[in-house]
């Protein structure tokens with residue numbers, strides 16, 4: 001294999017260079033008539049790199065890809081860079097108006113809708129950016145002036161109250177993270193600091209009916225690494241310890257209970273719920289992350305259950321499924337309550353992928369993302385596997401319900417799948433109750449969507465129909 005300049009600029013990671021708009025896309029199968037809205041997905045798509053060799057996947061400017069489904073048709077596909085000030089400069093455009101406070105960046109990690117607005121999100125400092133229905137950038141957004149500082153990549157919407165919860169952290173503020181609650185109308189109603197040490201990375205969290213669950217794990221900001229020019233200066237820090245914080249939803253920092261766990265790393269929550277004096281918490285657990293002393297062979301991320309016994313003050317850790325998998329998602333209607341089903345994408349050891357400075361890792365690149373989606377039935381303890389073609393690559397699957405009050409798995413798992421025959425991407429819609437069967441539909445995009453992070457199914461009733 002020829003020497004590479006940067007694994008994140010090649011193969012399935014390679015950024016696209018054009019923004020395209022395509023109408024009336026070809027379809028195989030039948031798009032369910034009840035799916036009226038947009039499938040949106042965010043991911044890094046670097047623009048104007050000053051030093052390609054030093055680029056890290058997590059740091060590329062955000063590009064949102066969207067497919068609009070309506071009345072059984074795939075009306076459009078669009079991809080748009082989020083216009084941060086620097087993206088606008090590079091594209092020769094005017095800066096978008098809005099509140100930028102210090103840290104400006106084109107959010108690249110998630111895209112959600114809340115209070116009628118479409119928002120691109122990233123952690124560690126920057127504000128969200130608001131997008132139009134057609135994915136053009138409105139500007140940076142601070143929830144009508146109510147957001148005190150930066151925001152977060154991951155949010156949890158309480159389906160009963162309509163409140164949007166997040167944990168915000170900022171590399172330049174290593175001594176605290178912040179629980180932020182936005183009400184159903186789109187205004188921040190709570191911003192509660194929780195003291196921590198060492199500047200831990202806190203990518204996701206969990207929400208139950210009573211609690212917010214924080215992951216204070218041994219990946220912390222490293223000034224040494226930052227000074228050495230490492231673009232993502234977070235490292236495995238065994239001395240930091242590993243603990244789970246249980247914050248009552250309306251509690252203060254003094255109310256947090258911390259429970260120790262075995263040192264590990266969690267990017268993502270499947271879901272969590274209260275069970276008497278216990279909290280059941282399902283996560284995608286990595287054995288380690290960003291460990292410069294052990295960059296290879298540390299193991300795949302698994303689906304694990306942590307049962308937090310608040311009376312005994314301890315955590316019971318168990319493995320639900322040992323195949324490599326990540327990007328856990330549930331039916332959003334069950335978030336904070338008991339879930340039966342979960343969806344994940346197969347992956348390999350992502351630590352090798354995410355440590356750009358290590359050597360001999362090229363073999364991991366092609367295998368880091370897999371070609372299968374998994375559906376877990378956690379009540380029965382069974383797993384169904386939907387395999388795509390041998391050279392296909394699939395990312396996160398998002399669940400879209402068939403109807404507002406249907407059963408938990410009455411709906412569809414929707415994901416971008418790289419189709420190697422066309423060197424382009426299909427939007428695949430799987431029937432969740434016939435998970436191993438044929439997709440109900442595949443929308444054939446004319447272009448490749450680079451591997452990215454997270455997305456949402458946004459029904460038109462949440463945002464209006466854009467016209």
Ligand SMILES: [Fe+2]
Nearest residue numbers: 153203267268
């Ligand atoms: Fe994430």
